[in-house]
Amino acid sequence: MTQESGKHISLELAGITKVYPGAIALNDIAMSIRGGEVVGLIGENGAGKSTLMKVVSGAIAPDEGCIVIDGQEVSHLTPARVNQLGIALVHQELNPFSNLDVTANVLLGREMRRGPFGFLDQAAMQERVAPILEMLGTRFGPKDAVSELSLADQQLLEIARALSINLRLLILDEPTSSLTLSETNRLLEVIKKLRADGVAVLFITHRLAEIEEVADRVVVLRDGRNAGELLKDDIDKDTMVRMMIGRDVSQFYEKSDNEPGETVLELKGLRTSAYPHQSVDLSLRAGEITCLAGLVGAGRTELARVIFGIDPIEGGTIEMSGEAIAGGSVPAAIAAGICLVPEDRKGEGLFLDFAVMENIAIPSHEALARHGFVDTETVTQLADDSRKKLQIKASGLNRAVAELSGGNQQKVVLAKWLAMNPKLIILDEPTRGIDVGAKAEVYHLMQELAGQGVAILMISSDMEEVIGISDRVAVMCRGRISGILGRTELTEENILRLAVE
Amino acid sequence: MQKKDIGLATLVISVGAIVALVNPRFLSPINLANTANLIGLFGLFSIAEAFVIVTAGIELSIGSVIALLGVIFVDLIASFGVPWPIALSIVLVLSVFIGLLHGWLITRLKLQPFVVTLCGLLIYRGVARFYTKDGTAGFTFGSNFPTLEFLVSGRTAGVPHSVIAFALVAIIAWFLLHRTVFGRHLFAVGKNVEAARYSGINTNRVIIQAYVLCAFLTGISAVFFAMYTRSVQPSSHGNFYELYGIAAAVLGGFSLRGGEGSIVGVVLGVILLQVLQNLVNLLGIPSSLNFAVMGSVILAGVIADTQFSRYREARRQQIAMAALEDSAKR
Numbered sequence: 001m002t003q004e005s006g007k008h009i010s011l012e013l014a015g016i017t018k019v020y021p022g023a024i025a026l027n028d029i030a031m032s033i034r035g036g037e038v039v040g041l042i043g044e045n046g047a048g049k050s051t052l053m054k055v056v057s058g059a060i061a062p063d064e065g066c067i068v069i070d071g072q073e074v075s076h077l078t079p080a081r082v083n084q085l086g087i088a089l090v091h092q093e094l095n096p097f098s099n100l101d102v103t104a105n106v107l108l109g110r111e112m113r114r115g116p117f118g119f120l121d122q123a124a125m126q127e128r129v130a131p132i133l134e135m136l137g138t139r140f141g142p143k144d145a146v147s148e149l150s151l152a153d154q155q156l157l158e159i160a161r162a163l164s165i166n167l168r169l170l171i172l173d174e175p176t177s178s179l180t181l182s183e184t185n186r187l188l189e190v191i192k193k194l195r196a197d198g199v200a201v202l203f204i205t206h207r208l209a210e211i212e213e214v215a216d217r218v219v220v221l222r223d224g225r226n227a228g229e230l231l232k233d234d235i236d237k238d239t240m241v242r243m244m245i246g247r248d249v250s251q252f253y254e255k256s257d258n259e260p261g262e263t264v265l266e267l268k269g270l271r272t273s274a275y276p277h278q279s280v281d282l283s284l285r286a287g288e289i290t291c292l293a294g295l296v297g298a299g300r301t302e303l304a305r306v307i308f309g310i311d312p313i314e315g316g317t318i319e320m321s322g323e324a325i326a327g328g329s330v331p332a333a334i335a336a337g338i339c340l341v342p343e344d345r346k347g348e349g350l351f352l353d354f355a356v357m358e359n360i361a362i363p364s365h366e367a368l369a370r371h372g373f374v375d376t377e378t379v380t381q382l383a384d385d386s387r388k389k390l391q392i393k394a395s396g397l398n399r400a401v402a403e404l405s406g407g408n409q410q411k412v413v414l415a416k417w418l419a420m421n422p423k424l425i426i427l428d429e430p431t432r433g434i435d436v437g438a439k440a441e442v443y444h445l446m447q448e449l450a451g452q453g454v455a456i457l458m459i460s461s462d463m464e465e466v467i468g469i470s471d472r473v474a475v476m477c478r479g480r481i482s483g484i485l486g487r488t489e490l491t492e493e494n495i496l497r498l499a500v501e
Numbered sequence: 502m503q504k505k506d507i508g509l510a511t512l513v514i515s516v517g518a519i520v521a522l523v524n525p526r527f528l529s530p531i532n533l534a535n536t537a538n539l540i541g542l543f544g545l546f547s548i549a550e551a552f553v554i555v556t557a558g559i560e561l562s563i564g565s566v567i568a569l570l571g572v573i574f575v576d577l578i579a580s581f582g583v584p585w586p587i588a589l590s591i592v593l594v595l596s597v598f599i600g601l602l603h604g605w606l607i608t609r610l611k612l613q614p615f616v617v618t619l620c621g622l623l624i625y626r627g628v629a630r631f632y633t634k635d636g637t638a639g640f641t642f643g644s645n646f647p648t649l650e651f652l653v654s655g656r657t658a659g660v661p662h663s664v665i666a667f668a669l670v671a672i673i674a675w676f677l678l679h680r681t682v683f684g685r686h687l688f689a690v691g692k693n694v695e696a697a698r699y700s701g702i703n704t705n706r707v708i709i710q711a712y713v714l715c716a717f718l719t720g721i722s723a724v725f726f727a728m729y730t731r732s733v734q735p736s737s738h739g740n741f742y743e744l745y746g747i748a749a750a751v752l753g754g755f756s757l758r759g760g761e762g763s764i765v766g767v768v769l770g771v772i773l774l775q776v777l778q779n780l781v782n783l784l785g786i787p788s789s790l791n792f793a794v795m796g797s798v799i800l801a802g803v804i805a806d807t808q809f810s811r812y813r814e815a816r817r818q819q820i821a822m823a824a825l826e827d828s829a830k831r
Contacts, residue, residue, distance in 0.1 A: 019822050063822055310698065334701040348699045351692045353760070362689055362700045365682040372681045416700070 008035025008198050009070065009086065009168035011056070016065035018051055020403075025051040026062065027224040035168060038191060038201045040211040040235075043221035044244055044407070044435030049204050050092070052221070053173055056202075057089040058082040085169075088162030092173040092204075092433065094154045098147040103129045105146055106161045132160045136190055151296070152183035159190065169200045176207055177433050180296055180461070188214050206435060208237045220244055245437045253468030254447055255487075260471070261286035262321075264455040265307070265338075265424050269316035274302035275479025276314050282474060282481060284424060284455040289446060291466045292459045294476035294499045300459045301343055303476070304426045308340040309333035320423065334363065337423030341413050341430055343459070345406070349413040352402040356394050357383040359401050360415045367420075386415035391441070407438025414445065424455045431465060443469050463492050475499050505754040505806065509769040512802065516776055524783040534661060536779050541663030542725055543745060544771040548667075548674050549718035550746030551767045555678070556711045557691040557759025558607065558614035562621030563719050563746055566599060567739035569629040570723035575638040575733050578646070585649045589724060596720025597713055599625075604709030622743070629735035639732030653728040663725055670718065675764040687711060691759025748799055749774055754806075773798070 011033050018026040026048045033039045043049050054060045055067075058077035067074045069085060096105050103125045104111075112128070114121040129142040138156050140149055149157060155175055162170055172191075176184045184207075191201050191214050205211060211218055218235055220227040220243040228243050264286050269279040280303060284290055292300045305311045306327065307318055313327030320336040342348040350359055360383045361368075368378050383397050390411045394404055401412055410430065417425060427446070431439045446456055446469065460466050466473060473485045475498035483498040521527045546563050553560040570592045577588040599621070606617045655662050678684040686707045689697040697704050727733055751757065752773060753766025777798055781791050 019818065063818075308699075329703075330698060330701045331703055340699065342699055347693070348695045351689060351696050351760075353692060354689075358685070362685065362697075362702075365685050369682045372683065373676075374680055374682055374685060 007070070007168075009200050010034045011087075011169060011200070012068040013052075013056070014066055014068070016052065016055060016062045016067075018055065018060065018062050024224050026055070029065070029221070029224070029226055031219050031226075033169065033200045033202055035198045035200045036195055038195050038203060038214050038216050040215035040218040041202055041204045041221070042206075042208070042211065042218060042240060042244055043227070044437045047221040047244070047435070048224040049221055050173065053089060053171055053202075053204065056082075056171060057087065083165060086166045087169040087171070088165060088167055089171040090155070090158040090162060090173065090175060092177070094151070094158060096146045096149075096154050096157055100146060101142070102133070102140060102144050102146060102149075102157060102160075103142040105157055106132070106142075106164050108161070110164070129160070129164065132163050135163070135193070136160055137186065152179045155179065155187070156190075159187075167194075167199055169202065170194060171202045171204075173204045174206065174433060175203075176205060176210060184210065206433070208240050211235065211240065212237065222246055241436055244435070253443060253465075255469065255471070258287045258451055260288040261453055264321060265457075266319040266322075267307070267316065268319065270303070270306065270313065270318060271315035272299060272302045272306045272479070273311060273314050274299050278479035279316055280479075280481055284457055286423070286453045286455050287450050289450050289456045289458065289469060289471045291470035291473045292457060292476060293461075293466050293473050293495050296461065298476040298499065299479040300476050301428055304340060304428055304457070304459060307333065308338055308426060310340075334420065337421075339417035339420060339422040339425045341410075341417065341425065341427045343428040343432070345409055345413060350401050350409060353400050355398045356387070356392065356401055356404070356412055357397040359412050360386050360419060363416055364419045382419055383415075386419060390415050390418075390445070407434040407441075410434055410438065410442065414442070418449075422454060424457065425449065426457045426459070428459045429461065430458065431460070431462065463495065466490075466495065467492065503754070503763055503766070506763060506765045506769060508806070508809070509753065509766060509773065509802075513769055513773045513776060516773065516780065520776065520780045520783055527779065527783055530659065532779070532783075534656070534659060536775055537664045538661040538729075539778070540772055540775045541661060541665075541667035542722070542729060543742075543749070543775060544667040544768065545663075545670060545722040545725065546719050546742060547746040547749040547767055547771045548670055548764065549715040549722070550743065551750045551753070551755055551762060551764070552674070552678070552687070552711050552718075553614070553715045554747070554750050554755045554757060555687050555691045555759060555762050556708055557694070557757075558708065558711065559618060559747070559757070560603070560712070560715050561615065561618040561743050562599075562603075562625055563715075564739035564742035565622045565625035565629065566596065566716065566719050567723040567726055567742055568733065568735050569625040569632075570596060570720055571727035571733040571738055572629045572633055572638045572735050574724055574727050575640065576633070579638070579640045579644070585646055592724060593717065593720045596716045596723070600713035600716030601709065603716065604712035607712070608705035608708050626735070633733075633735050635736060637732050637734045650728065653725055663729075666721070666725070670721075671764060671768050678764055683707070683710070688760050691761075693760070745774065748795065752799055752802055
């Protein structure tokens with residue numbers, strides 16, 4: 001235990017500046033937080049939230065500015081020092097060691113030993129971890145294998161890890177983006193409990209309703225600068241959105257009024273390997289936005305993967321414009337006019353180290369090539385057109401996609417498919433982890449495509465979004481479609497009832 | 502040419518200049534022709550290795566394949582009297598078969614490239630030694646094949662034909678890797694195989710093609726080596742050649758994680774390794790230190806590369822910071 005233990009933390013940042021080649025990530029940021037306070041940190045993607053968190057957690061050093069902790073200026077934060085001060089960061093992307101059990105993950109690097117040979121003291125470690133899990137109300141125990149935990153449970157595991165040090169400041173970077181409603185509520189309860197214990201919680205999220213519920217204060221960032229603060233009584237959604245994007249968002253969700261056209265995709269008795277005994281019948285029409293709702297694990301992503309040819313068909317047929325397509329082949333699906341924007345943007349959607357141009361062009365190369373040779377001029381033209389059309393913010397087409405913000409990365413994924421003139425676009429959680437402004441742009445783009453006669457199938461766990469933009473919602477439950485709701489029947493209760501049927 | 506390639510070219514020229522200054526015999530026509538001949542021979546399979554490495558794979562059986570196919574080539578001609586064009590065709594067909602087998606095992610049975618080709622290294626070497634009963638496969642005394650010898654080990658205007666073959670292969674390889682759709686797909690598969698699948702690339706086919714291409718070039722290389730040594734001693738012929746190819750590729754900027762590298766780089770890497778070997782001979786360094794010198798230079802090159810990129814990163818940071826302060830003053 002260190003000298004600071006037990007005391008409530010006070011953290012102040014002033015004049016924090018961090019510059020990357022081609023972009024100013026943070027420009028003269030000021031912020032403070034004290035023990036027993038929950039502060040929400042919001043802003044669009046690329047506003048600098050994640051960079052600021054990296055500064056506080058010691059992962060990167062700011063180029064300028066000072067950090068004052070407990071009244072003492074700290075010139076240089078390192079991860080070890082941060083640990084000592086009782087500051088813990090739970091990352092947006094979870095990286096648990098799935099080959100170890102819960103206890104080993106929670107106490108990683110701080111294992112307890114016994115005996116002359118320093119063997120691991122499993123019993124003492126489990127004894128130490130058990131009360132933490134109890135306090136969090138987890139459904140898993142200290143001996144469970146991490147590989148079997150759901151995303152939500154992995155999140156709680158990370159928080160348990162944070163609690164196992166002498167925690168004074170907990171930083172949560174978009175913890176709820178992959179959680180279901182009940183899991184989110186459980187997490188918010190944990191945050192309230194921590195606040196009562198005098199822990200400071202810094203909470204980054206795109207879900208403003210959560211901020212309204214738990215935050216005592218909100219700090220808004222925009223383009224790497226402070227865009228203002230709100231105290232508890234002033235916190236409301238519209239104000240926050242206005243501060244984040246610097247203008248009003250009128251008509252955030254728009255509904256198209258175009259008449260759906262001919263049937264584009266027809267699934268007949270389709271079965272997937274995830275639920276080999278359930279068959280799915282579904283037809284999608286041109287110009288229509290259909291949403292696939294349901295709980296996590298209902299088989300929505302698996303269905304999308306089969307339609308796109310990533311996974312083989314277990315049974316039944318997929319027809320595009322009346323013609324059956326061969327299952328299990330992505331090239332065949334693309335040739336039939338199907339595109340998929342995958343859920344895992346960084347792992348499946350993009351080549352992070354490759355240039356923006358190469359990422360956009362990759363599926364188009366074959367069509368644009370002359371005798372197998374890449375036509376650089378046409379490819380550049382294509383990428384440049386896409387950038388203008390989708391307003392991709394990048395300092396150049398030759399910059400690596402990794403340098404872009406999440407929203408702009410998603411636009412690059414969209415751009416690569418739009419260049420193929422698809423008939424059907426499947427979007428798997430297209431707005432997860434992207435900011436309000438980029439979300440609105442994605443919705444707008446979906447409407448525009450629908451207007452051009454493209455059939456759209458969106459998988460989403462965000463109720464508001466599902467109700468806001470779909471023409472039709474197909475609800476999945478344990479591998480089958482439990483019901484289809486038309487525009488007039490779209491309510492949260494109706495969807496939930498079908499989802500848990 | 503990429504920045505990395507320019508750095509490597511500078512290194513090749515400076516090492517060459519130092520050797521030439523210390524021992525002028527380096528520049529003698531005989532020495533140059535011999536070194537060039539070796540560059541050509543070793544270059545062929547180094548380019549082969551590069552095509553596999555760029556897909557994040559590895560091919561460890563190159564040396565053994567050179568021994569096995571070399572034995573078969575010589576034996577077909579010497580013992581069975583097969584005309585050399587047919588023997589050549591048989592060897593090339595066999596090489597394609599080996600490539601297909603490796604590709605199939607890696608993509609369909611999902612085995613790791615390291616394991617598959619390590620087993621290949623052991624199997625082909627064993628088969629080659631068994632085939633000749635551990636003896637040497639050689640041409641019968643006095644036999645000669647003027648056309649074949651001219652094509653493979655002859656010279657035109659003093660330039661060894663192995664160099665010409667290497668140059669042709671390098672040019673074709675450059676276009677293939679850097680200018681064709683197939684090349685883009687190789688890079689994509691090497692960088693992120695999942696994203697490549699989700700982009701509609703037939704990743705298994707691309708990987709199999711890379712292994713077939715590698716084995717085919719190795720087959721050509723096997724014939725060149727067999728004609729160079731004129732007799733194939735299966736227990737030592739081609740030993741460590743795969744490591745030599747990997748070294749040349751790594752020197753040339755290929756990452757073993759895949760998705761990076763250039764043909765110009767691997768060509769320069771091959772040249773550097775041969776010049777170093779020459780340096781050991783000409784400067785009177787004990788030849789037992791040969792591998793140690795090679796290893797040290799590769800290590801130094803890789804360290805220098807990472808240090809340079811860190812330095813460039815820091816300088817870009819400074820420039821960006823200065824620009825920000827400038828705009829703040831205004």
